[in-house]
Amino acid sequence: MNQKVIDATVQKALEQFKAIDEKITHYSSIIGLVDWDQKVMAPKKGRSVFAKATGTLRTEVFKLSVSQEMGNLLETLSSQENFKILDGVTKAKVREYKEYYQKSKSIPANLFQEYSILTAQANDAWEEARENNDFAHYLPALEKIVDFKRKFAEIYGYEDHPYDALLDEFEPGLTVKRLDPLFAKLRESSVKLLERIQQYGKPTQVEVFDQSFDIEKQKEFNRFILPIIGFDMEAGRLDETVHPFAQTVNIGDVRLTTRYLEKNVRSALFGTIHEAGHGIYEQHVNPEYEDSVLQSGASFGIHESQSRFLENMVGRSMEFWKFFFPKLQEYFPKQLENVSIEEFYRAVNTVEPSFIRVEADELTYNLHIMLRYEIEKALIGGEIEAKDLPAIWNQKMQDYLGITPSNDTVGVLQDVHWSFGGIGYFPSYSLGNLYAAQILRTIQKDLPDFSQHIESGRFDLIQEWLKENIHQYGRLYTPNELIVRVTGEELNADYLVEYLEKKYARVYGL
Amino acid sequence: MNQKVIDATVQKALEQFKAIDEKITHYSSIIGLVDWDQKVMAPKKGRSVFAKATGTLRTEVFKLSVSQEMGNLLETLSSQENFKILDGVTKAKVREYKEYYQKSKSIPANLFQEYSILTAQANDAWEEARENNDFAHYLPALEKIVDFKRKFAEIYGYEDHPYDALLDEFEPGLTVKRLDPLFAKLRESSVKLLERIQQYGKPTQVEVFDQSFDIEKQKEFNRFILPIIGFDMEAGRLDETVHPFAQTVNIGDVRLTTRYLEKNVRSALFGTIHEAGHGIYEQHVNPEYEDSVLQSGASFGIHESQSRFLENMVGRSMEFWKFFFPKLQEYFPKQLENVSIEEFYRAVNTVEPSFIRVEADELTYNLHIMLRYEIEKALIGGEIEAKDLPAIWNQKMQDYLGITPSNDTVGVLQDVHWSFGGIGYFPSYSLGNLYAAQILRTIQKDLPDFSQHIESGRFDLIQEWLKENIHQYGRLYTPNELIVRVTGEELNADYLVEYLEKKYARVYGL
The missing domain is CATH 1.20.58 (Methane Monooxygenase Hydroxylase; Chain G, domain 1)
Known part of the structure; x- marks a missing residue:
């Protein structure tokens, strides 16, 4: 030829x-x-x-x-x-x-069809089980899903661990071999840090949040901060929903949702900042990738890094509140007149072991993920069976967080993921935190005035940096290629461990 | 076989x-x-x-x-x-x-492609021409569109008049032969009635509408009336837009839009009722036609009959306001405290020749359509050319409405329809009025308490009748089949003529 x-x-x-x-x-x-x-x-x-x-x-x-x-x-x-x-x-x-x-x-067509029907039905079984605190009702479906996933892992193929085949669906290229040491380090240091906080930490004053915050005012404040932190309102929207999410239609149309609770001003506030992190990522993708599969984020983990970077590393920082707290006081003078910025900052960073992952603080959140990761890995590896989950769950909760769920509804039944077959998804959340801390370290080197920018409400250079180094590439690079490209090294747990140590030393006066 | x-x-x-x-x-x-x-x-x-x-x-x-x-x-x-x-x-x-x-x-593929490009470009030319009052700028595109439409008519085929081939796209089966006598009768009687109103009518007091009506209150009132008149808010929405329309997603999801103007309370009010007429039609289609081409209205004309029936024959009736005016007064006590229901009823039915079709009253509206129908018919028939339109337009405005547009922007350039090739569309609007009056006559026979129902705000039996006789059938019957089925005879202009005579005799004390 x-x-x-x-x-x-x-x-x-x-x-x-x-x-x-x-x-x-x-x-x-x-x-x-x-x-x-x-x-x-x-x-x-x-x-x-x-x-x-x-x-x-x-x-x-x-x-x-x-x-x-x-x-x-x-x-x-x-x-x-x-x-x-x-x-x-x-x-x-x-x-x-x-x-x-x-x-x-x-996957053979008939197998896939069986699986699709199963996951559609499993959602109902899970919902009913959670509502009635009845793990046994969910167990048959869960067992079948685990069986399917074990089969899929064999069909997809893997080098070391069958769970690798499933991880790869959410974080292309990631393996147990890579992830185990990262998560082990994070888990050990987090457990120790939590103990130190509980033993020696100076208590925070969370009473500030036990007040009513008018929902209309909350809405105004959320709309006020979005453009300042870099979300382009002409290329997006903010609406309300029960389970907040960000949905990309295209680069010029990214839609955020949030949930306003009168008795919990933090819910919408940090929810909106979190979703904005996802949204700004998608708004910044290179317009040349429009109309193509690259018009998206690199992976679940990288996407989550952008939402958590904005929500936690920026949105829960002292610098952020130096700028925004006086504005928040203007919106809610009565509720905040006797609250100092120091009290407020420490309150939004309160650590408190709790049963529910989605309500967890920045430190204990990762322990919720460790537990799920270890369970999924052992399930797919055939070391444990679905029927053992409630006992294992509760034991790990006790080991890592020092608390035991009072029932399965607030324990093993709390998350939807397994019911739709999303085994391998959970690690993305903590990967997001790991990536975010490593990116934070790099951005702080590149922009020595990083903190001053936030403190003065100038997010343009920070967003420009994120766009230039991460966002614009959409799905061009694999997550590993991207993190090496941006930070000069592969994913390393040290940065998140150090970040958490330093942050909570400050918050709890350790 | x-x-x-x-x-x-x-x-x-x-x-x-x-x-x-x-x-x-x-x-x-x-x-x-x-x-x-x-x-x-x-x-x-x-x-x-x-x-x-x-x-x-x-x-x-x-x-x-x-x-x-x-x-x-x-x-x-x-x-x-x-x-x-x-x-x-x-x-x-x-x-x-x-x-x-x-x-x-x-239509040969290349011809259709040329036509598609032309209509896409014509819209810009029309918009610019209208903005700059420059008919010459639009003329080349319009001439080409007329040429195409003449060609299409020949290709589609017709028995008597080439315009029949185009009419058929909007009102299947309708012909010039059928339409000419209907429209002639309506035109002649409307012109005469208008003259009588202008000569002998007792003036109405429209000052009531020269006031500000708070937009939030207007919104509340619109939302208040929708479910009462029969629109199911759980199977639809009401939103705001610049050019109001109704959009059906499916039988359980029909979306209305309206436009609120502080200085014109009638705009949203009658606009919403009009769109609700379209929307209720679609909500009532037989659920068995879901997922099929029959899940829609019978034709443009029949659809318009439902919106105009609700807007004009119900919404501008004395009975309607006997029920709703006291409520409207509760929403706008200051604006309406010194207005009697008689004054209000006469004000909403004020007749006033004007240049713009979409702002015309119930009587003169049809004259705007007659003019367009006659122009379209003569254009497609080859009796006149596009370049003659401004002069012909203005002459007909003078003949029928007694006024001459001060410029083409408020004359021949006002409507978008021709720019997208919608020649044959305009008659639907007056057909809607004709159908509506004929349906009104039948419903009044079937429900002898029709007026009392409206007067007491009970729309359920009326809507049930419309659903039973018209709405449920979706697109099952052709418009002619449907009107014969419902009213026992083919479309007849007498009913609208009589309705208008009677209504304005009452409003203007003729």
């Missing part, structure tokens, strides 16, 4: 690949919008009918992604001689689709 | 037809939702990007509708021996798709 013939074939494949990528991305962006709509806007009676319509479009996206055409295109473009001549952007796109194609194709 | 073989073929075709109908309907319902979203919710910067995504889905719907598969299915199902054994619902679906398929297939 001469070079010219190859070129023409590749050229044609590239054009077709671009077209199918665009179509899948367009449909996905529509699905994103309508998902948001159904949660935030749609009237009650239309939702079940509309679910069929979105189901049809979702099926189409799946069919396109695993189509014969896609298979042929991927084969052509990822052949040894062709792949090397592709540009970096196309390589990344081929990588993404190939990953999904191979995984999807590897 | 034996019967058994035929049955199996038809059976298979029916299954495939159901699947493709469902897919097209699902996609159309998604397009409906995202169109609403882009107008009402989407942030500014995302819209142009998202337009590409919806473009992709729209193209898919078009491709499915004119696909080889659709062609084969329609051929099988509409063959003489097969069609007759289909049930009525399937017959109607075949009728709908066949109509669209044949029209779309009859």
Whole structure:
């Protein structure tokens, strides 16, 4: 075959690949919008009918992604001689689709259908079990899901640990071998730090939050801070929902949701900052990746790093409140007139072991994740069985947090993830914290005035740095490539450990 | 061929037809939702990007509708021996798709593409022309559109008048021969009635509307009346927009929009009632037509009859305000304390010739339509040319309404319709009024207490009647079939003429 013939074939494949990528991305962006709509806007009676319509479009996206055409295109473009001549952007796109194609194709159709029906039903079983504190009701479904996931892991393949095959779905390339030492270090230091806080910490005054904060005023304050911290309101929205989330429609349309509680001003406040971290990431993706699979974040973990960086490392810092606390006092003069900024700062950073992950503070949060990670790993590795979970859960809660859940509803039944088959998802949350601390260290070197910027409410240089170094690349790099590129080294738990030590030494006067 | 073989073929075709109908309907319902979203919710910067995504889905719907598969299915199902054994619902679906398929297939692809580009560009030319009062700037595009439409009419085919081929797109089966006498009668009687009102009418007091009405209060009042008049708020929404419309997502999700003006309380009020008429129609469609092309109204004209029936025949009646005026006074005590219900009723029914169609009153509105109908008919018939329009427009305005537009911006340039090729659309508006008056006559016979129901704010029996006789059928019947079925006779202008005579005799003391 001469070079010219190859070129023409590749050229044609590239054009077709671009077209199918665009179509899948367009449909996905529509699905994103309508998902948001159904949660935030749609009237009650239309939702079940509309679910069929979105189901049809979702099926189409799946069919396109695993189509014969896609298979042929991927084969052509990822052949040894062709792949090397592709540009970096196309390589990344081929990588993404190939990953999904191979995984999807590897599962026999009948197995996948059984699994889909199971996870649809498991959600109901889980909801009922949680409501009635009845783990046994959920157990049969959970056992089947674990079986499926064990099978999938074998089918996908792995080098060392079957759990690697599942981790890879959420954090491409991550393995137990890499993760174990990172999490072990974080767990050990967090447990010790928690003990020190409980033994020697100077108590914080959380009574400031035991007051009513007018919801309309909360809304105004949330809308006030969003543009200041870098969220472009002309390229997004902020709405209300019961379970807050961020939904990207496209680079110019990123939708945040939050939940306002009169008796808990922190809920919307830090929820909004958290979702803004996700949202700003997506607003900053290179417009050239529009209409392509790269128009998204690098991984669940990297995405979470951006929300947690903004929520915790920025949003719970003294510098942040030096700027925003006087404004907050203007919105809520009565509630905050006798509160000092020091009291407020320490109150928002209060550490308190609790049963529920999503309500946990910045320190104990990771211990909730460690527990889940260890359980998932042992489940998939076949060392434990689903029926053992309540006992193991409660034991680990006692070991790490020093408390034992009073029942399974606030214990092993609290999270939805396993019911939809999301085993391998939980580590992303703590990975986000690890990445964020490592990124924080780098940004502080690059921007020596980092703290002063925050203190004076100037977030432009910080956001510019994040855009330049992380956000703009969308899904171009794998998470490992990205963190090495940004920080000069692979993920390292030291930064988060040091950050937490230093922060709580300050907060609790250790 | 034996019967058994035929049955199996038809059976298979029916299954495939159901699947493709469902897919097209699902996609159309998604397009409906995202169109609403882009107008009402989407942030500014995302819209142009998202337009590409919806473009992709729209193209898919078009491709499915004119696909080889659709062609084969329609051929099988509409063959003489097969069609007759289909049930009525399937017959109607075949009728709908066949109509669209044949029209779309009859236009050569290159011609259609040229036309699509032209109408996309014409919109800009029209907008600029209107803004700068520069008809000459719009003329070249308009001339080309008229040329295309003349060609399309020849391609589609017609019996008597080329305009019939275009009318048919909006009101299936309607012809110039049927419409001319209806509109002539309406025009002549309206012109005379207008003269009598102007000569002998007792002036109304419109000063009541020259006041400020707090927008938040207006919103509350609009939300207050919607459920009372029959709009199910659990199967719909009410939002704000610059150009109000109703958008159906599905039977359980119908979205109305309205526009609040502090200085014009009538704008949102009657706008909302009008859109509610469209919306209630769609909420009442037989749930069995969900996921099918029949999940919609019978035609533009029939749809408009439902909005105008509710807005004008109900919403501008004395009975309506006997119930609602005391409530409106509670919302706006200061503005309405010295206004009697008689004054208010007469004020909302004030007749005043004006330049702009969308602001016209119930009587002169039809004259705006007559003028457009006559111009369109003569344009397509080749009796006049686009360049003659400003002069003809102004002459007809003088003849029918006794006023001449001061410039083309408030004359021939005011409407968007021709720029998107919607020649044949305008008659729907007056058809709506004609249908509505004929339906009113029938409902008054069937429900002798019609007026008392309205007067006491009980709309359930009226809406039940509309649902039973019209709404539930969705697109099952052609408009002519439907009106004969409901009222026992073909469309007849007498009812609207009599209704207007009687109404304005009362309002103006003639």
